[in-house]
Amino acid sequence: MDISVVIPLYNEEESLPELYAWIERVMKENGFTFEVIFVNDGSTDRSWNVITELSEKSECVHGIRFRRNYGKSPALYCGFEQAQGDVVITMDADLQDSPDEIPELYRMITEDGYDLVSGYKQKRYDPLSKTIPTKLFNATARKISGIDNLHDFNCGLKAYRKEVVKNIEVYGEMHRYIPYLAKNAGFNRIGEKVVQHQARKYGTSKFGLNRFFNGYLDLITLWFLGGFGRKPMHVFGFLGSIMFFIGFISAFIIGADKVYALANGIPQRLVTSSPFFYISLTMMVIGTQLFLTGFLGDLISRTSDTRNDYQIAEKV
Known part of the structure; x- marks a missing residue:
């Protein structure tokens, strides 16, 4: 037809x-x-x-x-x-x-x-x-x-x-x-x-x-x-790692600054009174969640019935 x-x-x-x-x-x-x-x-x-x-x-x-x-x-x-x-x-x-x-x-x-x-x-x-x-x-x-x-x-x-x-x-x-x-x-x-x-x-x-x-x-x-679709870890894992790394470095800098001030007798407010401390923690938490989302997505895609469903044009 x-x-x-x-x-x-x-x-x-x-x-x-x-x-x-x-x-x-x-x-x-x-x-x-x-x-x-x-x-x-x-x-x-x-x-x-x-x-x-x-x-x-x-x-x-x-x-x-x-x-x-x-x-x-x-x-x-x-x-x-x-x-x-x-x-x-x-x-x-x-x-x-x-x-x-x-x-x-x-x-x-x-x-x-x-x-x-x-x-x-x-x-x-x-x-x-x-x-x-x-x-x-x-x-x-x-x-x-x-x-x-x-x-x-x-x-x-x-x-x-x-x-x-x-x-x-x-x-x-x-x-x-x-x-x-x-x-x-x-x-x-x-x-x-x-x-x-x-x-x-x-x-x-x-x-x-x-x-x-x-x-x-x-x-x-x-x-x-x-x-x-077949590699969710590549996007969620990447974004999660970046966010966690930035959050971790920020928290480390805040903590190091506090230790330096205490060692030199410089008056400084509590770490927990700084909004940047909570922003850093939030980024670390979100980064961890994104990483775990990618990990779970990879586990799901690997158990999918269509994980090896490829478009084959022809065979000889």
Whole structure:
């Protein structure tokens, strides 16, 4: 099979028939063999009924229905698990992503050799309250991930080589960082394509401003796991050692100064009346805690079932 199209959705009953008809037309015009996997993320409208009707009319339509709303990442994870196409395309169900982009995305994967191609909505039909935070978010993601050529990490329209989606785990709200997940898994050929962004035709957006705050927290988590997930002692042990050393030296200097003053009969206040003494002790305590955190983290990582789960490209 050439292409699997994975579409997560929540309350998009009006757009689904039009979206599938559009995808079907594009696929037939280009002679692709394909499947469309709709992942109904706990919709409360008639979305599942529409998906069922579409599947009865076409054997290319498959559906997954969650009992409740889990989020976009779990929907993509389940869709990726079922996808059988050589190239996997993801898009949103609100008709803001154009299926006309699929042939070029497919070509970039199969002919240009990319592992992943992310859409870039250069001209957006969103309010400033959404576009400005999006620009700041993408700038931060580029800096931390090191993927400098991507302008829109969160674009729903993406194309993947099949091996990519079968070797990454999309969980929580990590769908924003699938290119970063792919890079951490060893898929470094990541490209970008400017795609058409269309104004929403039906319904309203399902995302609020809180996604930007959550996105930054997820980015920090992904950065840490990518860099220190298998070696937590390297970060916690290092920081703990530095803090303990600074605290110890500071306490030693305070104590030595007190001993010198007593030996020479110089009047001086009690060591415990100095705030620097307590700061030094606090740094030593925190440093010890950080060191022990790294030690425990190493013990946990060594007993993990995935401690030797490495990405092997091929064998001969």
